[in-house]
Amino acid sequence: MQTDIDPRSLIGRKAYDRNGHKIGTVDEVYLDDATGVPEWAAVRTGLFSRDAFVPLEPSELAGDGLHVPYERALIKEAPDFGVGRHLSPEQELQLYRHYSISLPPAPHEVRDFGRLAGQDEA
Template structure:
């Protein structure tokens, strides 16, 4: 993910899958608690007003849209945790597994998935 992008600027952008099919619109951006780097985007898919979490790494911002390098069907099958809340370490690990991403073992007390604009606790 381009780290020079303001995470709030992603909200409202259209998101597309690896084939160029529209997934939906970015609803929220979640930051890594330890680094402050944008890590996940919640994309409103339009299916029953559901948000699907997508990883921002290795996604790219192209022109005015977010390009996610996964098939639309995989994205729509992502675990649904709702939006507006902090992602627990267990929820984030479920997302990593869903997308087949490799993650080094986090420290047991590490928090994940702070919302952009949310103050760290």
């Protein structure tokens, strides 16, 4: 998805599945803790329904709607974490698995921390 879009501009937009069927309306947008890039959207799936989390990558903003490249049934079966709270790393992991998305690369480990210059690695 375009990263130059103001996440607040997504709120209130209609969301559609891969076949163009309406899923619901974007209720909230969740940013990546490390980068601040919009990562997930909570989509209200009906008047008395719950919010379903959808990945913003590889979703596309086209016209006045958010187009999510997954079937509506899969989206509606996404884990329910409620809205208005921070997503934990465990919850994000569940969402990545649900959508069969490759996990983002882990931060590079600093293996030489505390090692004196000139020492050989063991």
